[in-house]
Amino acid sequence: MNLQSWPAFRARASHWFAILTAYADRHWKWLTFLIWIAILVGMLVDRWPAIHWLTLSDTDDNIRFVQVKDWLAGQGWYDLRQYRLDPPGGANIHWSRLVDIPLAGLMLFFRAFVEQDLADRLACAIAPLLPLFLLMLSLRSIARRLAGDAVGARWAWLFAVLAPLAAQMGLGMFAPMRIDHHGWQLALALTMMAGLIDRNWLRGGVVAGVSSALSVAIGMEMIVYLAAGGALVALRWVFRDGAGRRMLPYGLSLAGATSLCYVLFASYDNRHMVCDAISPIWVAVFGAAGAGMVLLSRLPLRLWWQRLIAGMIVGGAVGLFFLLNWPQCLTPYQISPELQQLWLANIREAKPITAQAQSLVVPLMALPAVGLLGLLWALWELRRDSDRLWAFATIGLMMLFSTALLFWQLRAGPAAQLLAIPPAAWAGWRLVTAIFTGSRRVRILAGIGTLLVGAIACAYPLYPQVIALWQQATGTKPKPWRPSAIARTDAIKKANGRCRTLPALEVLDQLPPATIFTMVDLGPRIIATTHHSAVAGPYHRNGATILDMHHAYDGPADAFRPIAAKHHATYLLVCPNFPEGTIYQSRSPRGFYADLMRGTIPAWLQPVTLKTAMTLPYTLYRIDYSAPR
Incomplete structure (x- = not known):
């Protein structure tokens, strides 16, 4: 190509780019769907070994799996008790059926074509990816709104739709076999944000209100985010004349959809005055909040300070109504202080980010850091565009709020990453646009910025390599672990993996159905992979049973059998070096579990031999209640 042909080539390229841009803008839904399909196929291929072996790595995933199968086998719609945990009364599970519906539908669909075990595996693989599509649609709407009408704005959504691939902790909530409800809640949180900044105030209010109500129907984990979203709706009404056109449909849809979800999805146990799930408490609170917003939106208040005072009065009244009636919420x-100390304080996700390892913190915070820089850039660039400035401020405040929650609990990490995507994607789009439209100096700076953003997007795989190169270049090395510490860590990792595997646990089905006394964190996996029951799972409504198990392992051997008999346990399953067990050993070195690990086996524990060619990672004992102490 010579210099004379360059202008003609550039003109043709611009012509086809304009056609492609118009096509992408018209058919963005289908393009987003195709991108989602590509991600789905890639994740299914990557996770196929886990799918084949039914690797439900989280306790909640295992309980969800059993809960859906029990429902399909005839358990009632409103009966969510898990009768194979602490039978015969069962464990009180605080979830709803809402997230069960897509998983059950996929199970029934695949069972029409393949045998049941494979059908259930395929359902568990695909179900978590459904909310990922909702997340991508919401991110597209947010990105398009933030980009405005600038040059190349119609391509900004592509950066946001692809950005979840850089949010590894957030993306993990949508991975195959992650069938718990957190993916749906995260997707609905972003849907709420899309509604909060929608230019169509009626549609935005309804979307934000309904998505908030659906999130409440699923669980209360996102309640602080939903409350923050409602506060942002009210703030917009205070400072923008006419914003009541969003607050009115938001209040109506929030109150109405919450009430409807209560009728449709609240279990028998959740019909009581409970705080941790959709219940009469939250129907009343959201009903009062929605009614207050409707009232405020109809008041003829012309000045912002009048709206602020009125909003503070109504908000204070709703808050007082909540505090006076249900302060326990x-x-x-x-849970009791003892259970908090013995159990909850040992859960890693319940600890702040300051208590986590640097290798986890740095990649986790990479995307929020880019989001913060993008937010500051956008606020400066759009300081004279009040409409888009408010949209960015809305997204930015929620991003900062979610990041701040990391200093309370690590489990805020997925939300912090996903809520940082809109400003981070905006920054990436602006940098790429500057490469093609800016001056030479701007192009160079934009190219450097794009490389940095790309490197940060790959923080999870790159961080270990960067640390290794830094140590090699500077000659610094971390203090080596003692061989005993390395061996102990390896043993714990090995036990945590092997004791949960399907081949190891399905051997237990050689025995007639019985109740097995084992680790709290292993109970859900046992009932998901065998026909046996377990004593407990890590669910706070069943705190008395969890405490009994801690007392049984921490106390003397003589105290174990009465506790096991109380819960009708026939067998004791011990997995040496299982992470939970190391807590009992460290906390109570003279307790029953520590004695077992030292090889001190009471005479009333009779080893059970199982027929298998593999070396089992656990030992099973029959509890002989008739034997003398």
Whole structure:
């Protein structure tokens, strides 16, 4: 190509780019769907070994799997008790059926074509990816709104739709076999944000209100985000004349959809005054909040300070109504101090980010850091565009809020990453646009910025390599672990993996159905992979049973059998070096579990031999209640 042909080539390229841009803008839904399909196929191929072996790595995933199968086998719609945990009364599970519906539908669909075990595996693989599509649609709407009408704005959505691939902790909530409800809640949180900044105030209010109500129907984990979203709706009404056109449909849809979800999805146990799930408490609170917003939106208040005073009065009244009637709901779990100390304090996700390893913190915070820089850039660039400035401020405040929650609990990490995507994607889009439209100096700076953003997007795989190169270049090396510490860590990782595997646990089905006393964190996996029952799972409503198990392992051997008999346990399953067991050993070195690990086996524990060619990672004992102490 010579210099004379360059202008003609550039003109043709611009012509076809304009056609492609118009096509992408018209058919963005289908393009987003195709991108989602590509991600789905890639994740299914990557996770196929886990799918084949039914690797439900989280306790909640295992309980969800059993819950859906029990429902399909005839358990009632409103009966969510898990009768194979602590039978015969069962464990009180605080979820709803809403997230069960897509998983059950996929199970029934695939069972029409393949045998049941494979059908259930395929359903568990695909179900978590459904909310990912909703997340991508919401991110597209947010990105398009933030980009405005600038040059190349119609391509900004592509950066946001692809950005979840850089949010590894957030993306993990949508991975195959991750059938718990967190993916749906995260997607609905972004849907709420899309509604909060929608230019169509009626549609935005309804979308934000309904998505908030659906999130409440699923669980209360996102309640602080939903409350923050409602506060942003009210703030917009205070400072923008006419914003009541969003607040009115938001209040109506929030109150109405919450009430409807209560009727449709609240279990028998959730019909009581409970704080941790959709219940009469939250129907009343959201009903009062929605009614207050409707009232405020109809008041003829012309000045912002009048609206502020009125909003503070109504908000204070709703808050006082909540505090006077249900002050216990200010604490998230309502568990005893003893259970908090013995059990909840040892859960890693319940600890702040300051208590986590640097290798986890740095990649986790990479995307929020880019989001913060993008937010500051956008606020400066759009300082004279009040409409888009408010949209960015809305997204930015929620991003900062979610990041701040990391200093309370690590489990805020997925939300912090996903809520950082809109400003981070905007920054990436602006940098790429500057490469093609800016001056030479701007292009160079934009190219450097694009490379940095790309490197940060790959923080998870790159961070270990960067640390290794830094140590090699500087000659610094971390203090080596003692061989005993390395061996102990390896043993714990090995036990945590092997004791949960399907081949190891399905051997237990050689025995008639019985109740097995084992680790709290292993109970859900046992009932998901065998026909046996377990004593407990890590669910706070069943705190008395969890405490019994801790007392049984921490106390003397003589105290174990009465506790096991209380819960009708026939067998004791011990997995040496299982992570939970190391807590009992460390906390109570003279307790029953520590004695077992030292090889001190009471005479009333009789080893059970199972027929298998593999070396089992656990030992099973029959509890002989008739034997003398």
